Amino acid sequence: MYIQENLTTTPHEVPGCSWELPDALAEKFYRFGAFAKLVLNDDRSAIADIVEDTERRGAHEKARARKAQERAEQEAEQERARKQAALEKQGVAVMARSMFRSTAAAMSADDVIRCRALAEEWAPGAFAVGDVRTEDGAPYRCCQAHDSTDNPDWNPKAAPALWAPYHGATPETALPWSAPTGAHDLYKAGECMVWTDGSVMRAKRDTNFSPEEAPSDWVAS
Numbered sequence: 001m002y003i004q005e006n007l008t009t010t011p012h013e014v015p016g017c018s019w020e021l022p023d024a025l026a027e028k029f030y031r032f033g034a035f036a037k038l039v040l041n042d043d044r045s046a047i048a049d050i051v052e053d054t055e056r057r058g059a060h061e062k063a064r065a066r067k068a069q070e071r072a073e074q075e076a077e078q079e080r081a082r083k084q085a086a087l088e089k090q091g092v093a094v095m096a097r098s099m100f101r102s103t104a105a106a107m108s109a110d111d112v113i114r115c116r117a118l119a120e121e122w123a124p125g126a127f128a129v130g131d132v133r134t135e136d137g138a139p140y141r142c143c144q145a146h147d148s149t150d151n152p153d154w155n156p157k158a159a160p161a162l163w164a165p166y167h168g169a170t171p172e173t174a175l176p177w178s179a180p181t182g183a184h185d186l187y188k189a190g191e192c193m194v195w196t197d198g199s200v201m202r203a204k205r206d207t208n209f210s211p212e213e214a215p216s217d218w219v220a221s
Contacts (some may be wrong), residue, residue, distance in 0.1 A: 023141055025050045035060070083155055105130030105141075109166045109191075112139050113173040116166075124148045127162075139166045143184050160185060167191040171200045171221050180208040192221050 027108065028050040029036050035057040038047045056061040061208035064066035107115070110131060122133035122140070131142040133156065140156035140163040148162075156163035165178045174192035176187070187193065187203040195201050201211055202221035211218040 003213065022047075086151045101132075102130040108169075110168055110170060110173045112141075112166050113168050114176065124150075124154070133163075134217060138178075169191065174200045174221070177210065179210065182208075 001131040018156055027048060027100055029038075032050065032052045035053045037051045037053045039051060041048050057169045097118045097120075100115055101120075104115075104119065112119075116134055116137070116139040119132045119134045119139055120125045126147040127133075127142040128145050129142055129216055133140055133142070138156075142162065143164045144162050146154065148159075153159075154162060156165070160181040166177065168174045168186055169190055169192060171192055174194050177193045177195055180186040186206055186208045189203055189205045191211050192202045194201055195211055200221045201218045207214060209217055
């Protein structure tokens with residue numbers, strides 16, 4: 001009995017076959033798909049039957065399962081690597097934030113501004129002079145020890161007597177203008193700020209006044 005294997009064409013286009021496939025056998029052919037076996041009579045004059053090539057299907061399913069397993073293992077390894085990288089990144093970030101907290105009080109204003117992403121966001125609590133917190137992305141230093149646990153409104157913007165904004169000394173570290181309230185937060189000579197029109201201004205001398213109030217105290221930087 002002759003067997004034609006691995007058929008991938010339609011019944012009427014099977015290589016070497018010139019007969020038409022009966023509807024009943026065509027249904028089998030389509031059902032078995034690429035795993036059909038065309039069984040001919042001994043003299044190859046007619047189709048005896050179409051059967052499923054279970055051996056080929058089994059090999060195909062094993063190969064597909066093996067590929068799926070390999071893919072799952074690869075994805076699991078990628079996920080492990082991603083988690084490991086995330087943990088390492090988190091560890092570096094924790095270490096950087098810890099180092100920033102311990103050294104921020106001694107850092108220059110420019111360095112604090114550049115590293116402000118490492119500072120903690122302000123929240124009510126006990127603070128010592130030199131502590132650094134951010135509010136709306138701007139860094140502030142504690143200039144008077146206090147405990148705001150029971151006073152949640154003592155945030156840096158609302159309590160300028162307790163907190164002073166940092167002033168950069170370069171155009172790159174200049175922050176938006178913040179009106180001074182006293183000697184502790186005035187702009188010192190050489191410090192920069194971004195004025196309301198977007199221009200960077202540098203203080204020519206220590207000043208509590210804006211460019212509008214005292215134009216002679218400022219120069220474009």
